[in-house]
Amino acid sequence: DIQMTQSPASLSASLEEIVTITCQASQDIGNWLSWYQQKPGKSPQLLIYGATSLADGVPSRFSGSRSGTQYSLKISRLQVEDIGIYYCLQAYSAPWTFGGGTKLELK
Amino acid sequence: EVQLVESGGGLVQPGRSMKLSCAASGFTFNNYDMAWVCQAPKKGLEWVATISYDGSSTYYRDSVKGRFTISRDNAKSTLYLQMDSLRSEDTATYYCARHSDTFDYWGQGVMVTVSS
Numbered sequence: 001d002i003q004m005t006q007s008p009a010s011l012s013a014s015l016e017e018i019v020t021i022t023c024q025a026s027q028d029i030g031n032w033l034s035w036y037q038q039k040p041g042k043s044p045q046l047l048i049y050g051a052t053s054l055a056d057g058v059p060s061r062f063s064g065s066r067s068g069t070q071y072s073l074k075i076s077r078l079q080v081e082d083i084g085i086y087y088c089l090q091a092y093s094a095p096w097t098f099g100g101g102t103k104l105e106l107k
Numbered sequence: 108e109v110q111l112v113e114s115g116g117g118l119v120q121p122g123r124s125m126k127l128s129c130a131a132s133g134f135t136f137n138n139y140d141m142a143w144v145c146q147a148p149k150k151g152l153e154w155v156a157t158i159s160y161d162g163s164s165t166y167y168r169d170s171v172k173g174r175f176t177i178s179r180d181n182a183k184s185t186l187y188l189q190m191d192s193l194r195s196e197d198t199a200t201y202y203c204a205r206h207s208d209t210f211d212y213w214g215q216g217v218m219v220t221v222s223s
Contacts, residue, residue, distance in 0.1 A: 032208075032209075034209040034210070036152075038152075042215075043202055043213040043214060043215055043216050044152065044202075044210075044213055045213075046209065046210070046211050046212075049208060049209045049211070050208065055211070087151065087152055089152075089209065089210065091208060091209040091210075094154075094157070094166045095154060095166075095168050095169070096142075096154040096157075096210075097154065098151055098152040098153065098154070099151075100151050101151045101152075
């Protein structure tokens, strides 16, 4: 199985700050990496797919990048509505696996 | 607008069965693979099962193989998850999701509690 190691597990940041979350895949998954945002009591919402493509309706302050088997989600200027838990997903092969999540809070 | 609406959750005793449904609308259901993803209370996301667009192929995580069955009725645009021999560790919110190149649309989720 492909393991997705996500870091940090939690993060406290100020409004307008740049935030970066990373996921390390245990093997090559190409660009088969997605990012999700989950707010309390809600279902996950797709932010990024194909490692770098922005999903429909997602603000441009969100971006994704890849360096080898390490993937990053960047929020360029943190807004209050960005608070929640973020997950990465390897969409390369079954069993499809998620990272452990990053809880993003306001400082 | 894509909509996925799950139903069928609730409280069930260990060892018993439960069947979840997911009604899809807003897209051509029989063109897409579909999946179930679960989330135990205060925990992360786990993929459970996927079924191909025509129902010919199914995939399961190891912990549910032989106990859960994913199926679909394309005429009714509905996805199902039959859960047998339920265990306390199956307690979770279950989401249905459209499985294209990723899980791109999700339902609101349905809670399943396995407890005596």
